Amino acid sequence: MKGRLEVATRRAWEILCHFLWPSTCPVCGRLGTVGCPTCLDGLLVGMQDRCLECGGGPFPCGIASHVSFIRTGTWHEGKARDVVHLAKYSGRRKLAFEMGKALARLYHEDRGSVLVPVPLHRDSLRPYNQAECLARGMATEWGATVLSGLEWTRSVHSQVGRNAFERRALPRGAFLWREVQVETPVLLVDDVFTTGTTLLRASEALSLAGVPLKGAYCWAMSPLETLSVQWRADAVHV
């Protein structure tokens, strides 16, 4: 009886929350939450690290000067892809924040990291940067700092609809670092890793400014545009 009462009370609370703050978990449909932590955790499988300088090859890659990794939570497909689109195009910035927390729970990075989100394109009309929301969620989980110091130096059309070759053609000098000097190695943050060119150009801007880079975190990795489809066999479960 007590159990049924608890279930009924929780359900009533969820319905009330739904009317006060209309949102549902995009995975299980639960009312009154932007995304259950367990549902978001369940979307992440843990992936093998990639080399940032090589644009996504194995890491460590064997080239001594290549020391920065790309770490992703899952493949950009199915529900994991759906939540990215919701966080990006449906105004659900809190969902992106919760996704960042889930990614941070998967990878337990050292506390005190400095997270640098990839900025929105200059011409973007979106009211918020989903990569920054992800970074803020990660920072909350890790006790880290977010520094939004990267800027695009030119207008670049949205990557949506562009093919892999066009995306890789992003010119050098596409970003500029406008923040203070940072001594501790920073971590780049973006929502989806596709060809790796954006992260590479961002890393070049940091390098030019003398900001050390440790690696990059992305919620998901695109399975369609990676350089080698065989990498899919590398997924490791943690």
Ligand SMILES: [Zn+2]
């Ligand atoms: Zn859920």
Ligand SMILES: [Zn+2]
């Ligand atoms: Zn490499």
